[in-house]
Amino acid sequence: MDIRIVGVSKAFGRTGALRGLDLEIRAGELIALLGPSGSGKTTLLRVIAGLEFPDAGQVYFGQEDATGLAVQERQIGFVFQHYALFKHMTVFDNVAYGLRVRRHGTKTEIAARVGELLDLVQLADFAARYPRQLSGGQRQRVALARALAVDPRVLLLDEPFGALDAKIRRDLRRWLRELHDRTGHTTVFVTHDQEEAIELADRVAILNGGRIEQVGTADDIYDRPATAFVMSFVGDTSAIPVGFDGHRPSFEGRSFDTCLLGPHRGPGLFYVRPRDVEVTAPGAAAITGKVRTVHRTATGLRTQISPGKTDTLIEIELDNSATVKAGTEVGLRFLRGRLFET
Amino acid sequence: MLKEPSAIPGFGLSLGYTLFYLGLIVLLPLSALVLEAAGLGLDGILRIASEPRVYAALRVSFGLAFAAAIIDSVFGLLIAWVLVRYSFPGRKVIDAAVDLPFALPTAVAGIALATLYAPTGWLGGLFAAYGIKIAFTPLGILIALIFVGLPFTVRTVQPLVAEVDREVEEASATLGASRRQTLLRVILPIFAPAILTGFALAFARAVSEYGSVIFIAGNLPFVSEIAPQLIVIKLEEFDYRGATGIALIMLALSFAILLAINLIQAWSRRRLGGV
Amino acid sequence: MSQRPLPPPTAATERPVTRLCLTAIALAFLALFLVLPVIVVFSEALAKGVAVYLETFDDPDARAAIELTLLVVAISVPLNLVFGVAASWAIAKFEFRGKSLLITLIDLPFSVSPVVSGLIYVLLFGSQGLFGPWLEAHGIKILFALPGIVLATIFVTFPFVARELIPLMQEQGSLDEEAALTLGARGFRIFFTITLPNVAWGLLYGVLLCTARAMGEFGAVSVVSGHIRGVTDTMPLHVEILYNEYNFVAAFAMASLLTLMAVVTLAAKTVLEMHYGDALARTTRI
Numbered sequence: 030m031d032i033r034i035v036g037v038s039k040a041f042g043r044t045g046a047l048r049g050l051d052l053e054i055r056a057g058e059l060i061a062l063l064g065p066s067g068s069g070k071t072t073l074l075r076v077i078a079g080l081e082f083p084d085a086g087q088v089y090f091g092q093e094d095a096t097g098l099a100v101q102e103r104q105i106g107f108v109f110q111h112y113a114l115f116k117h118m119t120v121f122d123n124v125a126y127g128l129r130v131r132r133h134g135t136k137t138e139i140a141a142r143v144g145e146l147l148d149l150v151q152l153a154d155f156a157a158r159y160p161r162q163l164s165g166g167q168r169q170r171v172a173l174a175r176a177l178a179v180d181p182r183v184l185l186l187d188e189p190f191g192a193l194d195a196k197i198r199r200d201l202r203r204w205l206r207e208l209h210d211r212t213g214h215t216t217v218f219v220t221h222d223q224e225e226a227i228e229l230a231d232r233v234a235i236l237n238g239g240r241i242e243q244v245g246t247a248d249d250i251y252d253r254p255a256t257a258f259v260m261s262f263v264g265d266t267s268a269i270p271v272g273f274d275g276h277r278p279s280f281e282g283r284s285f286d287t288c289l290l291g292p293h294r295g296p297g298l299f300y301v302r303p304r305d306v307e308v309t310a311p312g313a314a315a316i317t318g319k320v321r322t323v324h325r326t327a328t329g330l331r332t333q334i335s336p337g338k339t340d341t342l343i344e345i346e347l348d349n350s351a352t353v354k355a356g357t358e359v360g361l362r363f364l365r366g367r368l369f370e371t
Numbered sequence: 372m373l374k375e376p377s378a379i380p381g382f383g384l385s386l387g388y389t390l391f392y393l394g395l396i397v398l399l400p401l402s403a404l405v406l407e408a409a410g411l412g413l414d415g416i417l418r419i420a421s422e423p424r425v426y427a428a429l430r431v432s433f434g435l436a437f438a439a440a441i442i443d444s445v446f447g448l449l450i451a452w453v454l455v456r457y458s459f460p461g462r463k464v465i466d467a468a469v470d471l472p473f474a475l476p477t478a479v480a481g482i483a484l485a486t487l488y489a490p491t492g493w494l495g496g497l498f499a500a501y502g503i504k505i506a507f508t509p510l511g512i513l514i515a516l517i518f519v520g521l522p523f524t525v526r527t528v529q530p531l532v533a534e535v536d537r538e539v540e541e542a543s544a545t546l547g548a549s550r551r552q553t554l555l556r557v558i559l560p561i562f563a564p565a566i567l568t569g570f571a572l573a574f575a576r577a578v579s580e581y582g583s584v585i586f587i588a589g590n591l592p593f594v595s596e597i598a599p600q601l602i603v604i605k606l607e608e609f610d611y612r613g614a615t616g617i618a619l620i621m622l623a624l625s626f627a628i629l630l631a632i633n634l635i636q637a638w639s640r641r642r643l644g645g646v
Numbered sequence: 647m648s649q650r651p652l653p654p655p656t657a658a659t660e661r662p663v664t665r666l667c668l669t670a671i672a673l674a675f676l677a678l679f680l681v682l683p684v685i686v687v688f689s690e691a692l693a694k695g696v697a698v699y700l701e702t703f704d705d706p707d708a709r710a711a712i713e714l715t716l717l718v719v720a721i722s723v724p725l726n727l728v729f730g731v732a733a734s735w736a737i738a739k740f741e742f743r744g745k746s747l748l749i750t751l752i753d754l755p756f757s758v759s760p761v762v763s764g765l766i767y768v769l770l771f772g773s774q775g776l777f778g779p780w781l782e783a784h785g786i787k788i789l790f791a792l793p794g795i796v797l798a799t800i801f802v803t804f805p806f807v808a809r810e811l812i813p814l815m816q817e818q819g820s821l822d823e824e825a826a827l828t829l830g831a832r833g834f835r836i837f838f839t840i841t842l843p844n845v846a847w848g849l850l851y852g853v854l855l856c857t858a859r860a861m862g863e864f865g866a867v868s869v870v871s872g873h874i875r876g877v878t879d880t881m882p883l884h885v886e887i888l889y890n891e892y893n894f895v896a897a898f899a900m901a902s903l904l905t906l907m908a909v910v911t912l913a914a915k916t917v918l919e920m921h922y923g924d925a926l927a928r929t930t931r932i
Binding site: 373375377378379380381382384385386388389392393396397399400401403404406407446449450452453454456457459463465467468469470471472474475476477478479480481482483484485486487492493494514517518521537540541544550575578579580581582586599602603606609611614615618621622625629 | 658659660661664665668669671672673675676678679680681682683684686687690725728729732733735736739740741742748751752754755757758759760761762765766767768769770772773774775776797800801804820823824827832833836837858861862863864865868869882883885886889894897898901904905908909911912913915916
């Protein structure tokens with residue numbers, strides 16, 4: 030089932046957590062809401078769930094306007110970062126909870142369904158255990174089974190792996206993707222970890238300051254970032270202010286050749302990835318810079334260079350064999366970069 | 372006596388003084404009790420327990436204490452919930468006021484309640500119009516016991532109410548449970564041990580209460596006479612044995628009931644654990 | 647354009663109507679059971695006007711009762727203070743066998759009826775008690791006299807200071823004292839300059855509770871005092887005498903003093919809790 034969010038705003042006190050946000054979620058897709066803390070991603074998820082109501086705008090579940098529907102009526106599944114399991118109930122009772130409160134089926138039918146779900150999350154042997162007897166990863170799987178038990182129209186996950194170790198996180202990520210492929214539920218999950226978002230999701234929505242900066246596939250995000258924020262959020266970048274002389278960008282009055290990505294042609298900020306900067310002899314490039322620092326990394330050298338007369342730092346990765354010394358002047362060649370308006 | 376040597380000074384002095392003080396104030400008098408009890412013997416105690424007037428007083432004391440503790444547990448939970456979860460003007464003051472029965476001298480509470488619920492009192496008069504007598508009846512005793520037990524039931528549950536995990540409530544709602552179902556199935560079970568503790572404390576306090584009760588109770592033997600009152604009467608009659616007997620029965624009964632409650636709690640604490 | 651509903655409930659609370667009802671019931675219950683009795687005390691005390699109210703304190707028996715209460719407090723509270731400090735020092739700073747038994751003993755008065763607290767002293771010092779004959783033979787009066795009252799009061803109130811200090815000192819550990827030792831300080835000096843300042847608020851709170859309880863104790867003192875007007879009547883006992891004589895204004899006037907003391911105790915407790923929140927909250931006060 031698809032979900033449409035139209036013009037949704039929500040403020041908490043004086044801070045606007047969501048500002049006139051639009052988003053279309055396609056039926057059956059696995060979409061990630063990605064962004065720094067405070068970007069509004071959790072708020073958006075909770076608005077979809079009905080745990081918060083928006084100040085303005087609508088939320089559509091399919092054709093139905095669900096904006097004012099109580100959370101109990103929305104038929105969603107929600108998985109919390111800290112599991113929120115009912116600690117006085119067994120794993121079985123936790124998973125059966127949604128079925129029992131809605132009186133969905135006889136005792137045998139419920140038992141069968143719970144058994145199915147526990148098999149799905151590979152915890153069939155743990156039915157009689159209590160949450161405190163489980164590891165973090167196991168608890169999250171129970172939470173997932175519990176959410177799936179009521180056959181939700183959409184599955185919502187709020188930083189589901191945030192409280193787990195890195196290794197467990199990676200395992201569960203893969204496992205969640207397989208689960209999604211098998212069951213086909215529309216799934217929305219919130220994360221601040223871009224690696225997780227890109228690896229897991231069909232599409233990623235990047236939020237910043239209560240607005241959506243871009244929605245797209247991994248390729249879209251990496252190769253065609255729509256805004257400067259997106260570009261710098263998903264990977265290392267450096268930026269220098271440039272003018273434009275009609276054909277080429279210019280830095281401190283000097284035009285330089287480069288492959289310009291993106292549609293913008295005009296003065297603005299030139300964003301470049303560390304790999305796309307070459308260091309040459311000072312005379313061999315239009316732009317020169319002063320090397321500030323050089324350190325070893327596992328894979329080579331990382332160096333910071335101030336272009337021209339500025340104090341801005343451009344970070345570059347070089348091969349270990351490069352001979353670059355702090356304090357010297359070098360030439361900078363930008364292979365490709367993206368121009369954004371300021 | 373020390374488990375391991377300590378560089379900190381003063382062990383001998385502090386422990387010595389402590390034991391001396393306790394010995395004088397607590398152990399010495401208690402040994403008199405034990406001596407008297409030994410003189411009675413088990414059959415002596417049982418004989419006293421079966422005296423009609425004693426039996427009646429014990430029934431009044433324990434029965435009304437039980438009822439009061441139940442009422443206090445119900446309203447204690449409600450009051451704790453309202454104080455923690457809702458906001459309204461004067462909340463902080465009212466929160467502090469809950470301790471009033473604990474801070475107020477029992478004799479003051481006693482005469483105030485007696486005056487309030489006497490047929491000429493503000494509340495007693497109201498009910499008298501309907502033919503209901505409160506003061507000088509078991510009902511009056513019940514009211515006094517409700518008064519003294521309330522802080523215990525509120526304060527034991529309050530911290531748990533404050534710690535309720537909102538996400539668990541939300542999870543229950545996302546699974547389709549109505550607010551009432553969430554409260555009954557998810558929230559209340561978490562409070563159960565604390566409610567039991569509060570009940571036990573209120574009950575223990577109510578059974579042994581004297582000052583708040585004797586003014587409003589009718590002190591009619593067999594009807595509205597509480598066990599502590601009977602102890603005092605026996606002492607005034609120099610019936611030390613009788614007084615001691617009643618005291619021991621009270622202690623034994625209270626101990627048994629509290630032990631049972633402790634066991635129930637330990638069992639439920641094992642179920643909950645730390646998640 | 648869908649209609650904007652009224653501020654809707656979130657999933658984690660009750661409907662506004664329900665909230666209102668529950669709040670009303672809770673407040674009504676509290677008003678009925680807690681507030682009214684206090685109001686009654688003052689309304690009865692002032693029933694005949696302020697002048698008559700004040701006159702009740704001119705009565706020599708009333709004065710004697712107040713003096714006796716203050717005397718009892720002046721003796722028992724400092725003694726309990728010293729005990730509390732000694733006991734918590736021993737318990738918090740050292741490990742020894744029988745520690746939990748000791749702690750249980752300290753909690754004993756709370757599980758015993760005040761009447762029984764008085765009873766045990768009667769069994770000890772009463773004319774038919776353990777030492778009764780010996781005391782009579784030597785003309786020493788403990789029961790029906792000041793010593794008996796002081797003893798009963800001490801029994802009922804000695805846990806208060808200790809129960810506040812023990813958890814507090816246990817939590818603070820001994821690091822500060824050990825540091826002082828390494829710097830060459832000794833015994834009492836360490837206590838007064840290091841330990842005491844650390845536990846000052848808890849100590850104050852404990853003394854406050856101890857004093858309030860000592861002033862207001864009724865059951866235990868009633869059993870040992872003999873109710874001799876003007877001699878062995880504490881304030882609570884005097885309240886009883888006046889009330890039983892139907893001298894309501896005087897009874898409530900005396901009661902009003904005790905009530906004021908209770909209110910001051912609660913206020914001071916609230917202030918101390920604000921100042922000193924977590925550590926106080928962690929100690930079970932009951």
